Amino acid sequence: GAVVSQHPSWVICKSGTSVKIECRSLDFQATTMFWYRQFPKQSLMLMATSNEGSKATYEQGVEKDKFLINHASLTLSTLTVTSAHPEDSSFYICSAEGSITEAFFGQGTRLTVV
């Protein structure tokens, strides 16, 4: 199957700093990528849809100025958590449509804000 690589796999940062997470499709082009957040023992909640060459579409309740998404190429989308706070600590995971039916997920990024 298609490969989606996410980096870093884990990061610890100080409160108030920004963190960038990368999501790459390694062997296919993805015009659309999705960013999810998963709190412990909870489901994956869609944060935003990242569209190559255009603005991301954010889900209701997700602050676009806090979670900056850039999808500058067909193989890379980035999520930047700006001015991170402890409540932003979570598992962030991206997915890309490797085929018309199946979404392939990155490994996920465990963010801890201290």
Next chain:
Amino acid sequence: GENVEQHPSTLSVQEGDSAVIKCTYSDSASNYFPWYKQELGKRPQLIIDIRSNVGEKKDQRIAVTLNKTAKHFSLHITETQPEDSAVYFCAASLGGYQKVTFGTGTKLQVIP
């Protein structure tokens, strides 16, 4: 938007028994229903999926059924093994390159 409900939230079965997880969805336009297995701290892995034009699909010990009229779909795992222990998520999508809406998850524990 789509809303997917999943039951039960936890399920314990003896090794060798069957496990059934049930989901309902709200958007009648959804036509693609994947199931994912997620081990602790890892990414979700697709284990089986079904489209709206099919009522049942089977892959070895795993099967999925879909009732479009009732907007229900279920995952059946037979002859469960300890390595089946994980969190399972159902999901619904409009298909194509559309977003996937996940259920709340079921933590399956297979007791040796």
